[in-house]
Amino acid sequence: MESMEKIKIGIFVLFVVIISFSLMFMYIEGWTLLQAIYFSVATISTVGYGDFYPTSELGQLLTILFIVFGVSTGLYTLGAFAESFIGGYFKRYNRRIKMKKRIEMLENHYIVCGYGRIGRVVIDRLRESGLDYVAIDNNSEILQAEFEKDPNFNYIVGDATHDEYLIDAQIDRAKALISTVSTDSDNVYITLSSKRLNPKLYVVSKADEQVAMDKLLIAGADKVVSPYMIGGLRVAELAMKPGILDFVSTFMSIAKYEYDEDLEIRKILIGKNSKIRGKTLTESQIRYNSGVTIIGIKKENDLLVNPGPEIILEYNDQIYAFGTGEQLDVLESMV
Structure with a gap:
C-alpha cells in the first residue's frame, strides 16, 4: 500500500475513533461535546492536562479502551507520515547520489x-x-x-x-x-x-x-x-514537392512500424587503416558485404551524388550511406 493511502486511512480511522468515543464520554460523564472532544484529543496525544477526567467506573473503562485504540491509530498515522516524508526524502536523496556517480563514470x-x-x-x-x-x-x-x-x-x-x-x-x-x-x-x-x-x-x-x-x-x-x-525549408518543400516527401515519409514509416526496420542515412569517415581505403566502390564490395546503398561521397570540398562504381575511396572521404541501423553498423566495422 502506498504511503499516502496509509495516511488517508489513518486520519479517517483516527477521526472516527475520536468522534465515537467523545459521544460515549458525553453520554456517560455528562460532558458537553466540546469537553468530550477536548478530553479525547488531550488523551490520545498523551498530553493529559488533568482538568477533565472520567469519574465513573464505566467512563474509566472506556478511557482504557480509548487509549488502546486511539494511541495505536495515532502511532499508525504518525508512522505513515514518517514513511511518506522522511522515507521519501532519503529515497530521492539516494537516487540523486546514484545519478551523480553515474555522471562521474560517463x-x-x-x-x-x-x-x-x-x-x-x-x-x-x-x-x-x-x-x-x-x-x-x-x-x-x-x-x-x-x-x-x-x-x-x-x-x-x-x-x-x-x-x-x-x-x-x-x-x-x-x-x-x-x-x-x-x-x-x-x-x-x-x-x-x-x-x-x-x-x-x-x-x-x-x-x-x-x-x-x-x-x-x-x-x-x-x-x-x-x-x-x-x-521554413521543410514547409516550402512540402508545398512544392508534397508527393516526394510523402513517399519518403511513408516509406520510412512502413519500414519502422510494419517491418520493425529503422532506416537512416549515416555519414561515415574513412580512416587511415580502413580496409576499403584505396579501392573503388566496386572493389570495396560495400553493397555485397553490408547491404547499404551509397548515396553520396564527400571528397574535400566536392560532393559526389550517386557516385559511380569507379570512384576510389580515399582517406578522409565521407561516405553517406542509406540502410538499416544493423547494415550501417556493418559498414562502419568495415570502414
Missing part, C-alpha cells in the same frame, strides 16, 4: 545544454538510441520532474555558460556537446567555453538569427542548426 557521452522544447527532443532521441547523456539547465523543477518519471535521467542544475557545470558533466571525456539554450549569445559563450575545456569535443549549436550562425562557427562550433530555417 565516457563518450553527450552533453545537452538547455532542457527546453528542442533539448527535450534531442534527449528523447539520445534515449531511443541508447546513448549516454547529461542535461544542464537552470530550471530545477523541470529537471526534477523528469527525474521523478525516469530514474535514469542524468541532469545538472546550473548555468551552462559557467565552466564548473560543464566540468561536472565530465566535458573532458564527452563525445559531443549540443547547445540549445534560449539566446544566441549564450550559445556562443557555451561553444567558446566547451572548446576551451575540450578542443576535441564535437559541438552542435542552435542559432535563431542568421548572423549568429557565422559567430558560432567562428567560436568553434562544428555544426550550427537554425530551427526556423529548417522548419
